[in-house]
Structures are given as C-alpha cells and as structure tokens.
Amino acid sequence: MEKVLMYITNHYLIFVIAAVALIISAVGFIVDNKKQELNKAKDVSNESKTIKEQVEKNKKNKK
Numbered sequence: 001m002e003k004v005l006m007y008i009t010n011h012y013l014i015f016v017i018a019a020v021a022l023i024i025s026a027v028g029f030i031v032d033n034k035k036q037e038l039n040k041a042k043d044v045s046n047e048s049k050t051i052k053e054q055v056e057k058n059k060k061n062k063k
Contacts, residue, residue: 008015
C-alpha cells in the first residue's frame, strides 16, 4: 500500500490531468443529453402545430 501511495504522490500531475479530463467529459455528456431532450421537446411541439394546420385545412375543405 505504501508503494501505491508513493507512486501517486510522485506522479500527482498525471492524476490531476486525468481527473480534469474526466470532469470535462462528464460535463459534455450532461450537456449533450440536455440538448437531445430539448430537441425532442421541440419536435413534439412542431408536430402539434402541423396537426393543427391539417385540421384547419380539413375544415376549410369541408366548407
């Protein structure tokens, strides 16, 4: 165990760089998921708009 701790203390920069890279990738992953959820929400609202337009067209055609 002592050897492992000595290795970590001697090469702490490597571990710091790895930790920063993992934090950046985790933030990127979360942001990407949020963007996908927003795009899905936008798609639903667009579909409802097209449905409303189709209903209005059908009403006009019936007259």
